[in-house]
Amino acid sequence: MAYRETEKMRQRKAQARQRIIDCTYECVANGGFRSARITRIAGLAGVATGTIYRHFESREDLFAEIFRTATQREVDKVAEALTTDGDAAVRLEAALRQFAERAMRGPMMAWALIAEPVDPKLEEERLVYRRAYAELFEKAIRDGIEEGCIPDQDARQSSTCLVGAIAESLVGPLSPTLAGQITIADIDKNKLVDSIIRFCMQGLTGTRR
Amino acid sequence: MAYRETEKMRQRKAQARQRIIDCTYECVANGGFRSARITRIAGLAGVATGTIYRHFESREDLFAEIFRTATQREVDKVAEALTTDGDAAVRLEAALRQFAERAMRGPMMAWALIAEPVDPKLEEERLVYRRAYAELFEKAIRDGIEEGCIPDQDARQSSTCLVGAIAESLVGPLSPTLAGQITIADIDKNKLVDSIIRFCMQGLTGTRR
DNA sequence: ATAAGCAGTGAATCATTATTCATTTCTTGT
DNA sequence: ACAAGAAATGAATAATGATTCACTGCTTAT
Numbered sequence: 001m002a003y004r005e006t007e008k009m010r011q012r013k014a015q016a017r018q019r020i021i022d023c024t025y026e027c028v029a030n031g032g033f034r035s036a037r038i039t040r041i042a043g044l045a046g047v048a049t050g051t052i053y054r055h056f057e058s059r060e061d062l063f064a065e066i067f068r069t070a071t072q073r074e075v076d077k078v079a080e081a082l083t084t085d086g087d088a089a090v091r092l093e094a095a096l097r098q099f100a101e102r103a104m105r106g107p108m109m110a111w112a113l114i115a116e117p118v119d120p121k122l123e124e125e126r127l128v129y130r131r132a133y134a135e136l137f138e139k140a141i142r143d144g145i146e147e148g149c150i151p152d153q154d155a156r157q158s159s160t161c162l163v164g165a166i167a168e169s170l171v172g173p174l175s176p177t178l179a180g181q182i183t184i185a186d187i188d189k190n191k192l193v194d195s196i197i198r199f200c201m202q203g204l205t206g207t208r209r
Numbered sequence: 210m211a212y213r214e215t216e217k218m219r220q221r222k223a224q225a226r227q228r229i230i231d232c233t234y235e236c237v238a239n240g241g242f243r244s245a246r247i248t249r250i251a252g253l254a255g256v257a258t259g260t261i262y263r264h265f266e267s268r269e270d271l272f273a274e275i276f277r278t279a280t281q282r283e284v285d286k287v288a289e290a291l292t293t294d295g296d297a298a299v300r301l302e303a304a305l306r307q308f309a310e311r312a313m314r315g316p317m318m319a320w321a322l323i324a325e326p327v328d329p330k331l332e333e334e335r336l337v338y339r340r341a342y343a344e345l346f347e348k349a350i351r352d353g354i355e356e357g358c359i360p361d362q363d364a365r366q367s368s369t370c371l372v373g374a375i376a377e378s379l380v381g382p383l384s385p386t387l388a389g390q391i392t393i394a395d396i397d398k399n400k401l402v403d404s405i406i407r408f409c410m411q412g413l414t415g416t417r418r
Numbered sequence: 419a420t421a422a423g424c425a426g427t428g429a430a431t432c433a434t435t436a437t438t439c440a441t442t443t444c445t446t447g448t
Numbered sequence: 449a450c451a452a453g454a455a456a457t458g459a460a461t462a463a464t465g466a467t468t469c470a471c472t473g474c475t476t477a478t
Contacts, residue, residue: 002452003446013455038436048457050438059436117326127381157404160381161374165412168373169366172336195366203374203412211422212476222425247466257427259468268466424475431468438461445454 017055019045024066029109032116033063060121067122070113071129077102079136088144089205095140096166096200099133100193103170111174114167130167134159141204150205162200169196226264228254233275238318241325242272269330276331279322280338286311288345297353298414304349305375305409308342309402312379320383323376339376343368350413359414371409378405 023044027036038059042049056062081098082091103110112118113129137159144150173192201207232253236245247268251258265271290307291300312319321327322338346368353359382401410416 002448002450003444003454005454006446009445009454016456042458049436050457051455053437054455117328117332119326123326130377153407154404157378157401158408160378161405161408161412164373164375164377164380165370166373168339168376169369171373172369192366195363196370198362199367199370199412202415203370203408206411206416211420211478212424212474214424215476218425218475225425251428258466259427260425262467263425420478422476425473427469427472429469432466434464436462439458440460441457443454443456446452448450448452 013055016045016047016051020047020052020055020062021066021069024062025070028063028066028070028112029106032108032112033118033122034116036063060119063118063122064125067113067125067129070109071125071132074099074102074113075129075132075136078133082136082140087149088140088147089149089201092137092140092144092150092204093197093201095136096162096197097193100166100170100196101189103174104189104193107174110170115171115174130163134163137162144204153204158204161203165200165203166196222264225254225256225260229256229261229264229271230275230278233271234279237272237275237279237321238315241317241321242327242331243325245272269328272327272331273334276322276334276338279318280334280341283308283311283322284338284341284345287342291345291349296358297349297356298358298410301346301349301353301359301413302406302410304345305371305406306402309375309379309405310398312375312383313398313402316383319379324380324383339372343372346371353413362413367413370412374409374412375405 020041024036024041026044027041038049038052041062042052045052052062056065078095078098081095084091084094086094103114113126118126134156138155141150141153141155141158145152145155169192229250233245233250235253236250247258247261250271251261254261261271265274287304287307290304293300293303295303312323322335327335343365347364350359350362350364350367354361354364378401
C-alpha cells in the first residue's frame with residue numbers, strides 16, 4: 001500500500017466540494033435551478049463534470065443540498081427575528097417582515113426556493129422548508145395565545161395561511177420575467193411588505209390597528 | 210378540385226379534437242400534467258400520436274388549453290358563489306368556501322392547477338388563473354368596503370393573500386403522495402375549510418366572530 | 419369510377435442533458 | 449525512483465419523450 005488519504009488531501013477535496021456548492025448556489029441565485037446545468041457549474045468551479053459526481057450522487061442530490069443550505073439560512077434569520085423584544089404579536093410581525101424583506105432582497109433565489117417548478121425530489125424539500133417556517137410561526141402563535149395577545153385559534157392552520165399569504169404575495173413581484181427587468185422601488189417594496197403584514201396580523205389577531 | 214371540407218368532416222374533426230381534450234383532461238385529473246404522455250393520451254382517444262399534432266401545435270399548447278378550460282370552470286363556480294344573497298362579507302365567505310371545497314373534491318386536478326411543477330408556458334397560464342381568482346375576490350372586497358361591511362384596505366393585496374392562504378393550506382392535504390392514499394374524512398375537510406376561512410375573514414374584516 | 423386533396427398513421431428522428439467509465443494524472447509510502 | 453492506489457477528466461453514452469413526415473387510406477365532386 002502506497003497511497004493513503006492524508007489530511008492535506010481531505011482538505012483539498014473538501015475545498016473542491018465547497019467550491020462546487022458555492023458555484024451551484026451562484027447559478028441558482030442567478031437563474032434558478034432549472035437553468036443550472038452541470039456543465040456550467042463544473043465550468044465555474046473549475047472541475048470536470050465527472051468530478052461533480054465524485055462529490056454528489058446526482059444533480060438532484062446536489063440541488064437538494066443547496067436547497068437545504070439556502071433554506072436553513074432563511075429559516076434561521078426568521079427564527080432570529082422571533083427572539084426580538086416585545087410580545088408575541090410584535091415578534092411575529094418582525095419575523096414576517098424578515099421573511100418578506102429577505103425574499104425581496106434576493107428575488108431570484110427566493111423565487112427558486114418558493115415558487116420555481118422543480119423536480120419531485122426538490123419539491124419534497126420545499127414542503128419541508130415551508131413546514132419549517134410554518135412551525136416557527138405556529139410556535140409564536142401558541143406563545144401569543146398563552147400571553148393573551150393573540151386570540152385562541154388553530155395555530156397550525158393559521159401558520160400555514162401566513163406562509164401562503166406571504167408566498168403568494170411575493171410570487172408576482174419575484175417572478176423572474178419581472179425581477180431583474182423591472183426594478184421595484186424601495187418605497188413600493190415597503191408598501192407591499194406593510195400591506196401583506198397588515199393582512200396577516202389582522203388574520204391572526206382579528207384586530208385592526 | 211375534388212375534395213372540399215364538408216360539414217360532416219368538420220364535425221368529425223371537432224369530435225376527434227374534443228375526444229383528445231377529454232382524454233387529456235382525464236389523464237391530468239388522474240396524475241397531473243407531468244404524467245400525461247402524448248402516447249397515452251393518443252391511446253385513450255383512439256388516435257395516433259401524429260393526429261394530436263393535427264389538432265394542437267404542441268403538447269404545451271394542448272396542456273394550455275386544458276388548463277384554461279379547467280380553470281374557467283373553477284373560476285366560474287367561484288363567481289357564481291359570489292352572486293348569492295347577503296352582504297359582501299357573506300358572499301366572499303361563500304366564494305372562499307366554494308374554492309376550497311371544490312379543490313378537495315377533485316384533489317389531483319386541484320393540485321395540478323395550483324401547485325404541480327409545470328413548464329414555463331403553463332406556469333404563465335397559472336399566474337393568469339390565480340389573478341382571475343384574485344380579481345374576483347378583489348371586486349368583492351371593494352364592494353364590501355363600499356357597503357361598509359369590510360374595513361378600508363388595499364383590496365388587491367388582500368385578495369392576493371386570500372388566494373395564497375387557501376392555496377397553501379390545500380397544498381399539503383392535496384399533495385399527490387397523500388391524496389388517494391390517505392382519505393381525508395369529510396368531517397376533517399369541513400374543519401380544515403372552516404379554519405382557513407376563519408383566518409381569511411379575520412384578515413379581511415379584522416373582526417372575530 | 420376516378421382523380422384530387424385532405425386526414426390519419428406511427429416508426430423513426432431529434433434534442434437535450436445528466437451520467438458513466440476507460441483513461442490519465444496526481445499522491446503517497448517505501 | 450517506483451509502485452500502488454486514488455482522484456480527476458471529459459468524450460461518449462444513455463434515457464427520455466416530444467415531434468416529424470413519408471406514406472396510407474378516406475372523402476368528395478365530377
